[in-house]
Amino acid sequence: MSLDVPTALLERAEAGQLDDAAFVDCVRTSLPYAWSVVADTAARSAATTADFAEHATPPPSEAERGQLLRALASDAIRGGLERHFGVKLAFQNCHRVAAFRPETVGGDAYRLFVSPLAQIRNQSPELRDC
Numbered sequence: 001m002s003l004d005v006p007t008a009l010l011e012r013a014e015a016g017q018l019d020d021a022a023f024v025d026c027v028r029t030s031l032p033y034a035w036s037v038v039a040d041t042a043a044r045s046a047a048t049t050a051d052f053a054e055h056a057t058p059p060p061s062e063a064e065r066g067q068l069l070r071a072l073a074s075d076a077i078r079g080g081l082e083r084h085f086g087v088k089l090a091f092q093n094c095h096r097v098a099a100f101r102p103e104t105v106g107g108d109a110y111r112l113f114v115s116p117l118a119q120i121r122n123q124s125p126e127l128r129d130c
Contacts, residue, residue: 002070002077003030024084027077033064034071035081037097042085045099051109052090054098065094072097090114092122 028035044053059065071077072091087099
């Protein structure tokens with residue numbers, strides 16, 4: 001399961017009353033490692049004049065790797081994180097996360113990061129099964 005959803009939140013969602021803040025808070029508490037990676041990367045992106053900031057450190061365990069994969073593979077979770085932090089997230093391999101400022105999406109750095117060429121260049125034997 002991707003998220004630990006409290007009963008009250010599930011009941012609100014079933015009644016069609018889920019707001020973005022409650023959803024994002026559920027993500028924060030359910031996926032703390034993924035949250036910390038995205039929060040740190042987004043903060044560094046906001047603090048630089050570069051097109052993006054990235055996180056490229058492998059997770060300390062498979063549990064943390066799973067959190068990152070769940071957060072970035074879900075359109076809803078990724079979208080919630082992007083709206084909350086005001087960035088566009090890009091993801092390679094099993095742990096390389098980039099936070100792009102919205103005005104840089106579509107630029108050369110973004111297109112390169114999300115390209116098949118970059119994906120292939122960032123492969124290595126030790127990452128094959130990550």
